[in-house]
Amino acid sequence: MSDAVMERIRELKAKRNAVILAHNYQLGEVQDAADWVGDSLELARKAAASDADVIVFCGVHFMAETAAILAPDKKVLLPEPSAGCPMADMADAKDLAAFKAEHPGAAVVAYVNSSAAVKALTDVCCTSANAIEVVQHFPKDQEIIFVPDKHLGSYVARRLGREILLWNGFCPSHMWIRPEDIERRRKEFPDAVIMVHPECRPEVVELADEVLGTGGMCRMARESDATTFVIGTEVGLIHRLKKENPDKRFVAASEQAICMNMKKITLDSVVRALDKMDCQVTVEPEVREKALGAVERMVQFG
Ligand code: SF4
Structure with missing residues (x-):
């Protein structure tokens, strides 16, 4: 990475009182420019605890949304607004609401890779780091809907030897x-x-x-x-x-396991985000209010 670009990022971070969080799947140069590199759970905790005014979230949309849910007083920027998560897009809030209506006694556990609207319909969110612990927290006879990742959900079900109602989502x-x-x-x-x-x-x-x-x-x-x-x-x-x-x-294991959405963010997009401040991710207050408890419980587990 060029010294000039890094110097520009340092200047802009100081000007905005900003912190840069980068997910483990980001490009190497973006990880190297970040204050923190981590998994979804670690970054959600950093966002909640940060005293910066601006969080530059180098990841995908649901991660920036989660940070905005946990830190509503901060500006959360997603340097490439089109960086979404295809798995998160596989769960639609309306469909989940209909599925919940078919299973009125079920608790909903949502993988953090889901939209804020889905989180708003959820009892507890989880990450891959704490999914087993989160599901284990519910009594054995409690029916559970796990959304959206069928693979993580089925792994949890096998590990715990319990049945879970799985959504049909997956990570391409x-x-x-x-x-x-x-x-x-x-x-x-x-x-x-x-x-x-x-x-x-x-x-x-x-x-x-x-x-x-x-x-x-x-x-x-x-x-x-x-x-x-x-x-x-x-x-x-x-x-x-x-x-x-x-x-x-x-x-x-496979050189083909690349998430093109994660790779959209570059150092230039980080500079542009901090300079223009035009890629803020926000969550509607009523959605945030409903999703907050589920996200806070996720951060407390594991
Ligand atoms: S790696 Fe998979 S789950 Fe993660 S952001 Fe990309 S598509 Fe979504």
């Missing part, structure tokens, strides 16, 4: 990782620890050594004595893993 980027990719990597790197994200399809999850969110993968890479890791998630995480563990080796 994680679908690129196939069982044959894991089998190939296993042959190529027999000593490697194979870590996959629970957004992967169940046949992939079954072949892995560890099933972890991105924050969990970073911890495992740091703490494990192993020196080679196969990473079954969006390839952007490998930048952070290499930076934090320069003596270890990280190999993508």
Whole structure:
């Protein structure tokens, strides 16, 4: 990254009293320019605790919305307003309301990868880091609707040995990782620890050594004595893993697991966002009021 661009970002951050949060799947140069790099849960907590006036959220739309729900007194900027999450778009609030009406006793657990309108219909939100803990919190005989990720929901159901009503959503980027990719990597790197994200399809999850969110993968890479890791998630995480563990080796389970929405944000778009301040993400007050409890409970878990 050029020194001039970094200097411009520093100047604008000071002028706006801004903080830059970047998700683990962002481009390497964006991660390097951020104050904090993390998973959805870590970044939601940072947004809630920050005393900055402006949060530049380098991620996708639902993440900026979640920050706006938790920090309504701050301006949350999404440097590329078209950076959405196809999985979040698979759950529509009207459809969820109709499904809830068919299951009047059910509690709704929404993966944080969902719109604010869906969160407003939810009892508790969760991330991949705390989904098991959140569902476990409900009595065994409580019917649960899990929205929108069927793969994360079915992983939680299998781990807890309980039935969950699953929404039919999924992450297209994680679908690129196939069982044959894991089998190939296993042959190529027999000593490697194979870590996959629970957004992967169940046949992939079954072949892995560890099933972890991105924050969990970073911890495992740091703490494990192993020196080679196969990473079954969006390839952007490998930048952070290499930076934090320069003596270890990280190999993508599939080079095709790229989220094009995450890659829309560049350093130039961060500069433009801080300069123009024209890409604020807001949540309607009545939606925010309904979603806040579910999001706050998510931040408290795990
Ligand atoms: S990686 Fe998948 S779940 Fe994450 S933002 Fe991209 S499409 Fe959505």
